[in-house]
Amino acid sequence: MNVILLGPPACGKGTQCQLILKQLAMECLGTGQLLRDEVSSGSELGKEIDSFINHGAYVPDALIMRMVFKWLNGVGEKPWLLDGFPRTLVQAEALNAEGFRPDVVIGIEVSQDVLEERILSRLICSSCSATHSRKVVGDGPCPDCGGVLVVRDDDGIESFRKRYANFNELTKPLYAYYEAQGSLVRVDGTLPPEQVFERVASSLKLPGA
Numbered sequence: 001m002n003v004i005l006l007g008p009p010a011c012g013k014g015t016q017c018q019l020i021l022k023q024l025a026m027e028c029l030g031t032g033q034l035l036r037d038e039v040s041s042g043s044e045l046g047k048e049i050d051s052f053i054n055h056g057a058y059v060p061d062a063l064i065m066r067m068v069f070k071w072l073n074g075v076g077e078k079p080w081l082l083d084g085f086p087r088t089l090v091q092a093e094a095l096n097a098e099g100f101r102p103d104v105v106i107g108i109e110v111s112q113d114v115l116e117e118r119i120l121s122r123l124i125c126s127s128c129s130a131t132h133s134r135k136v137v138g139d140g141p142c143p144d145c146g147g148v149l150v151v152r153d154d155d156g157i158e159s160f161r162k163r164y165a166n167f168n169e170l171t172k173p174l175y176a177y178y179e180a181q182g183s184l185v186r187v188d189g190t191l192p193p194e195q196v197f198e199r200v201a202s203s204l205k206l207p208g209a
């Protein structure tokens, strides 16, 4: 089964991804993390990517599609899970055109005020990249691996508002796109992560769901 996770920034896509991977053997790609890793490498490509991410802008379709299709072609016949791709209609149509069709698209829905509250307390582990809330773990260390928790460079409120505006303009139309294809499952992302996962698990027909 091939799965896409769609949703605004800080809706919990990364957390749901980790929960899915505990139960299903899938190849997973988080495009935000892929891009941040390229930025950390200090490469020329990374510098180009950084100039978009740090201004709250999406990276150009052609650039992200090159990276994602390279990864998907390496996955072969194994099932895949995409977190953060596609984010535009151009990306979604290219995915279909290349024959990478999702079986289930999970569209996570959370209101703007809840997202803003989450962004302001969000921390990311500099070792394992897991996301945590300062409200739960304080300043750290990372409860998963003991690593140092830091604030993401693009998690300021101004950057968030640009990313959220991009989401509404460019990504939200994908809900209707996948609904028309019969693969969309809408999930209320304001619930606690375990309850969100119950809905996700039932849409993926996981055992015990």
Ligand code: AMP
Residues within 6 Å of the ligand: 009, 010, 031, 032, 033, 035, 052, 053, 056, 057, 058, 059, 060, 064, 083, 084, 085, 086, 087, 088, 091, 154, 163
């Ligand atoms: P995320 O970690 O999913 O919040 O992504 C962080 C940032 O990476 C986004 O705000 C975008 O700038 C960029 N990004 C990630 N995925 C994509 C994509 N599919 N298309 C364009 N930009 C992306």
